Amino acid sequence: MRRLVFSGLILSGFAGLGFAAAAALAETPSLSPDAKPLLEDAKARFQALPAIPAVKDPATVARIDLGRRLFFERRVSVDGNVSCSHCHQPDRQAADGLAKAIGVFGRENARNAPSIFNASLNFKQHWRGDRESLEDQAEKSLLGPASFGNPDFAAPVGRLKTIPAYGPAFSAAFPEDKDPINSRNWGAAIAAFERTLLTPSKFDAFLHGDLQALTGAEQAGLRKFIDLGCAACHDGAGVGGNSFQKFGVVVDYWKETGAKEPDKGRADVTKSDADLYVFKVPSLRNVAKTAPYFHDGSVVEFLRAVKIMGKTQLGVDIAEADAEAIVAFLGALSGQVPASYSEPEPYPDAPLPH
Ligand code: HEC
Ligand code: HEC
Structure with missing residues (x-):
């Protein structure tokens, strides 16, 4: 007792x-x-x-691979310096450590850059939910005045078309499209890559x-x-x-x-x-x-x-x-940076960045 x-x-x-x-x-x-x-x-x-689905279908494998490459592609920006990874950095858990992100020509964004890891789980994208999906977000960021700074989709799409290796890469990723290099497929490929980035x-x-x-x-x-x-x-x-x-x-x-x-x-x-x-x-x-x-x-x-x-x-x-x-x-909610969240080797025949 x-x-x-x-x-x-x-x-x-x-x-x-x-x-x-x-x-x-x-x-x-x-x-x-x-x-x-x-x-x-x-x-x-x-x-x-959720588990990252094992992908075997060759077109999807090609799409994820292309999305990774595009994520690190600077030549789509008007000053040739800005890729998605400029603000979503591999050594900063896919954020950038700044209060507000800095894009082309040193222009400041209105808001802070969130990590994009696990962003596929979000019900909407952006702080204010003004982007419906990962596809929508990636496509529209081509036109963001303080991100890539393009006046229209034709400008970055035109630059991608001058890089020879992108022709076969987009065709492999979008086999059903006759003219696959376009802003919609840019968004679709990047979103496919982003869906693999769970931590x-x-x-x-x-x-x-x-x-x-x-x-x-x-x-x-x-x-x-x-x-x-x-x-x-x-x-x-x-x-x-x-x-x-x-x-x-x-x-x-x-x-x-x-x-x-x-x-x-x-x-x-x-x-x-x-x-x-x-x-x-x-x-x-x-x-x-x-x-x-x-x-x-x-x-x-x-x-x-x-x-x-x-x-x-x-x-x-x-x-x-x-x-x-x-x-x-x-x-305890921090995970490892996925191995694929790194810049791929340049295409062998890629011309020098402008
Ligand atoms: C009523 C809903 C609500 C509750 C309850 C709430 N949060 Fe939040 N939390 C938010 C919203 C909305 C934001 C985004 C604020 C902004 O605009 O920056 C946020 C942001 C945050 C952030 C900053 C995240 C970042 O990436 O900058 C942290 C950390 C956080 N919350 C932790 C907490 C903790 C800890 C609690 C409990 C003490 C809590 N929250 C309770 C709605 C909530
Ligand atoms: C110049 C810096 C910059 C560049 C370049 C950039 N982002 Fe962002 N990103 C941001 C900022 C800032 C936000 C938040 C915007 C807002 O909420 O208003 C954001 C938000 C996002 C979000 C939403 C995350 C969430 O939790 O809501 C995703 C996804 C994203 N970016 C992916 C991309 C992709 C893909 C690219 C390339 C196509 C890209 N970003 C290029 C700065 C950048």
Whole structure:
């Protein structure tokens, strides 16, 4: 009897240590009794990444291969310096580390460049959801004044046609097309490549049932992430990317981030006041590696971004230790850069870039 009470006290004392104890356990994988219910709660809100489908069909293989090549192709930009990878960089987890991306002739974009890893899971593309699909996004970026800067599709398509190796490469990727080098197929090939860029992480191993995949601190952070209500918006396989929400549900966001000129968000796209300051809830996969944060890159420090979310979206001041646990959990959403996310060898007969 005495022993039972005694061990009960120890247990509750241990639980009371909360984050400090969890932090001490951070390095050792934990099999705490909480891990199983945590997994059940997590599975109700998130899904592991789908497997990358094995592709055998030669046209699809050729399309993915072409998409990779086009992603790293600078000659489609008006100044010859900008490829997709200029702003979605392999050594920066497919983001660029800048508050706002810089395109042709040093022109600044209106918003921050998100990572494109796992972007195929997003229900819409761009912060304001003004691109319907990966295909739509890739095609229209050819005309972005601060990305590739082309006046029309004919200009970049014309330049691609002057590079001899692209003829057979587009034909192999789009065997049904008589004149396959066009902006639509540019978008389709790049999107096919992007769909292969999934980055499984420790969190996926946990969701697949490996209770030791997350450390004690990461599990404590996941628990907070669910209990505080973060997962109400950041959910699904992307841990976000599934809905539009106002940035600043409780407090105007610029009061917390210090942004000088508030971006009206989706209201500028739909012309509806109901969409003022509404943005796509971003996927939080790889977020630990893609500072600075938010649509305007206004916040550099990760911990601060987490606390700002507490204030603006949930009206809570997240305690330091809880915010640190959430940061630890979000760190477990980072995956490896896929091997194919690298510049391919140039075509043997490719002329020098202009
Ligand atoms: C000059 C920098 C720059 C270049 C070049 C660029 N991007 Fe982006 N990309 C951005 C920025 C900035 C955004 C966010 C735009 C917005 O939301 O208004 C973005 C958004 C995206 C998104 C949406 C991601 C999400 O989570 O919503 C995808 C996908 C994407 N880019 C793919 C590409 C592809 C493919 C190319 C080449 C065809 C490309 N980008 C070229 C800067 C760039
Ligand atoms: C009501 C919906 C909602 C809730 C709840 C919410 N978020 Fe967000 N979150 C968003 C939206 C919308 C954005 C994009 C804001 C913007 O425009 O930059 C965002 C952005 C973020 C970012 C920045 C991502 C990036 O790539 O820049 C982080 C980190 C984040 N949220 C974490 C959290 C955490 C942690 C919680 C819980 C404390 C939380 N969020 C709760 C909607 C929500």
